Amino acid sequence: MNPTPNFTKVESQLRGQGDSVQRFQLLAETFKALGDPTRVQIVWALTHGELCVTDIANLLSVSASAISHHLRTLRNLRLVKSRRDHRTLFYSLDDEHIEHLLEEGMEHVEDLIL
Amino acid sequence: MNPTPNFTKVESQLRGQGDSVQRFQLLAETFKALGDPTRVQIVWALTHGELCVTDIANLLSVSASAISHHLRTLRNLRLVKSRRDHRTLFYSLDDEHIEHLLEEGMEHVEDLIL
DNA sequence: TTCTCATCTGAGTAATTATTAAAATGAGAA
């Protein structure tokens, strides 16, 4: 098949990106980290303020071990950060992009439901 | 452990959401759909204009069959839509939220790399 | 020190998913 009008246009843009492979890989991993019901609820909960592991576990009715596993994947992609207070680790969102991501995603979902 | 200050606050907000389970489920599925290197590149390519399956396959050096599979998951979540022109199906982004999602995600990734 | 407890880690299993290959549509051309 002959290339469609947009093909050559997009192709040149893709070639011009250089080392964009790493960028798309990281972008996909970021979305994948949010692509789990438990993790996206963890992030949503943290938009209301910092919480410790036990709190999140009680909130979502999931074991603290499972929450800890999820928090590691979120931490690895710098979606959340933590601070220690005595024996307790308080988790919070790492930057303001995360909350915007959730909001933007929610708007799409609201359109889906209607 | 006693509930931390934010726990009761977030808990009441969670209870007040009602049937939010479905919302979070769909939100997670949406992010998961974008959480794949090939699919996120498909969506990125479509931000530059509509493309057919063969074009996308050539662009990303992936088989047309694999692209078709990915397009179905994107279509199921209404991230992309299609129109037919003779034998060719042209795919494009379903609404403007999708492009914003990608931009917001990219900004986070740029911070990651630096 | 010993005890408590919030959190993390490692292994194991079940479930999900991406990819490929081959066959099947399905629409237009000959």
Next chain:
DNA sequence: TTCTCATTTTAATAATTACTCAGATGAGAA
């Protein structure tokens, strides 16, 4: 009709992943 070809589908395999359980840190209290 028959042929072509863009796209979809089905089945199979390989890889990834979420969860649980058991044990290990690690920091503060006693």
